[in-house]
Amino acid sequence: MPERPEPKAKAGVIKVGAKLIGWATDAKLREKGASGGLVTALLAAALKKGLVDKVLTLKKISEFEAVPVLTSEVEEVLQSGGSMHSVPVNLARYLPEGIGEQRIALPAKPCDARAVIERAKRNAVDLEKTFLIGLNCGGSIHPETTRKMLKTVYRLDPEEISGEEIVKGKLIFFTKDGKEHAISIDELEEKGLGRRENCRYCSVKIPINADLACGNWGVTGAFAGQGTFVEVRTEKGAKLLRNALEAGFAKVEPAEEKGIRVREKINRIMLKLSEKNRQEIFSPIEAKQGPERLKYFQKALENCIHCGACKAVCPVCTCGEDSKCTSYTSREDSYKISLFHLVRFLHLSDSCLGCGQCEDVCPAEIPLTRLYQCFATPVREAFDYMPGMSAQTPPYFALKLEKECGCQHHGLEKAGLEESSCAKEPEREGKREGQRQGQGGCC
């Protein structure tokens, strides 16, 4: 790793809105962690200096496996880190339940951060005491898929892999013999491999909902591959960064204009691709109406064995075991469609993030995230509300609905389970526009 110039930036430049390039001061950490090891340095410094009591991180087992652990050991934090695209966990579920005294920091992909925020709305997490170090995310891969693509496309033995990275749309594996093996993600996905389906259409790539938004997009020039682009999103984020600088764990430089533009461009391209993928996946389903649509859901759910794994793993579900949906899991029932899922479709229509955890753990391979998003997307569009992006509650909870509007059915209409009944469509559209502009009013 090349010698670095003494940074010009001091702790004073760290304020909300600042865009910087940062890196760990420790050479070993820079080498071990991804993009200069800044995130690991921030977490370790927060623990070391007592800014937080614990860090929630991934303890690496192998290139394709890591276990979420809540630790108060700086050394354990330093051992974590590195690129782990084949470990698709959502960390929000591992935060201690309820409002406690502990201050906790964690690295958070956009869907992790969104889940933490949704849990906070349900009093399952104290957001004031939770420090979210956001990580840009272009998607993750199920380890079963990773192993399969290594064997069939890369023609590599999974046990020979020593590391991986995604650069410029290519998934690169490093083997123990020091060689690099790169294949474009598009090519992998054409073969039915590559990222998890939900990641392909995810609409949040930069975690602007976290306290810090970190990543390697926009890291240019001498810092390419050696530094992390970090955007300070909140005062808590600024505190985290200042703390690491004061502890001597990290250094920062103001980001160059060119880097800022590159980051925005990458984000735009990624989002555009996501939208294209979303259309491809959902248009055929949206085209189905009435009985045909019901049949689609019935068929998709016919293999459900009511194991409850999808509920247990869901990071935004905080209902516990005794909840509305679990009243419909009796094996004695012979309903023609899973009522458990029907209840959950509606219950999660305002909070499903599309994180894909339910689908990952489904033993019947049901495309659950796709099905849940069929209900969540219309609600999101109807109310212009994106769950997990801020502490704001859904607008239809915050505001009183007009009786004659019928807008509480809007989501159902969009989901195709109810015919349009609202006679005041133009009026409602107008109100939605008003709400977008911060004027309040009905949905």
Added chain:
Amino acid sequence: MIEEKVYSSICPGCGLGCGLYIREKVEPTGDKTKPELSVDFRKNAPVNAGKLCRFGMNLPIYYGKIPNSKVKGKKSSLKEAVAAAAKALKAASKENMAFLSVGMSTNEEQLAFSALAKTFSCPVETGMEIYAAFPETVHKALGYGTGLEEIEASKQVFLFIDPYVSYPLVLRRVLKAKRKGAKVTAVGPKSLPLADENLSLEPAEYGKSLAPTQASILLSDLHPYSDPTQIKAILELAETSGAKLLFLRPFVNSKGATRLAKHTKQRSFEKLLKALEAGEIKTLFCLDSDLSELSLDPKRVKKALSNLDTLIVQASRSSPLTEFADIVIGAEPFYQKKGSVLNAEGRLLKTGGDSILGFKALAELAKALGKEGLDFAQVQKKAFSSFGLSETDEFKPEKAKPISCGNFELRAGFEKKEKPKNTKKEEQTQKAHFSYNFTPFMWQGLEDDCNFVELNIRLVQKLGLSKGGSLNLKTPDGETQMRFKVSALAEGVVLSEKKIKGLVLPRDEVELSR
């Protein structure tokens, strides 16, 4: 501060051994012997890719039943229980002893248990009398395994199990095969949604009605209550077609325990029970095997066990048997054990823990009975070598081998007794053939909501049953009221997942009324 330990373990629910994490949390002021447990998904596990069935999801309940060591009904230390067991074994007559372990323990414990039994010249019983039904030349084929990946690669899948309720982690593999164009044929009384064709056939009809090829796979299971006639028909089908064959197993180490046991000396649970009732067994030692859970008549088991002079139980979880045993050696829960199991596919899996408490207790007992030097590492090596393996490797299942048994007949006494099909129609009373939809002793120790039988709509109409009501099920052993569910079943069949007294083999006849 809350302490949390994460075990990378496997599920003890069936012979697949699905990978998972068990999170063990102890509150600072909490009881360290009763940690708070939760189950977590291990997506890198090759058997199940992190997915779990209903049993796996309920493991914290299963593991919540921690056994205490006991001597003559009184709580004791483990050391005291081992000493009492040694004393009782020394005093016992070897002609009247039996050792039972069906495969709920590690290979290392199984071998230590075998060494202990050997000091009395006794075999370890696994309940797999079914081996005795086949000539020894067939035993090897019964033990073959192959990876679940083979299912995905097959062009045709023949299901002799219902994967929605038995071995549910097979379901995703069959669905993946189907997505790749495979044809799925379900052989059994129930229509399965994933099947392209559902056939209700007798084993004698397999040969003429099913036409697998070399690109096919046959999925069945092999357990202590398996019907030898059906197993023979499946073996013949595999041999004549060259299709791959995978026998699934009910206990996590069924395959390991069976391979480490002597097949020819096995008794069925029924024969063991009869020997207990006749007073032929006076000392019984059960290793993680609860006869009352394994049997279809727990009351009969309890009564038969009262004939014993001594019942010794070494258990990793409490169960009815630990309640009335004379001596209970309370071992560590399965996820804490250090050791290995051989799953149905032939993958040698680590159990995930670091404790050898249970193994040590058995080694201590063997030592007291004159078998010195049972060292864990050496015993493990011996177990591995008997499987032809040198180390655990969850990514290496056995390679499928062609079935080659030649012409054979079932040994005398194992032929199926055909029961006449019911043709008589009576109002409000119907006779039906009873079958288990489920290996009835899988998923022991977990109360599940299966207190119902399944009938087809025509049978429900004939009986005049009302929705939400129940029916009366009359067996040769008595009557029982059960709730019912309408399913797509063949005519004249009643299915159950719940163990029903007196009903063992498929196609036992029962009488149904409102």
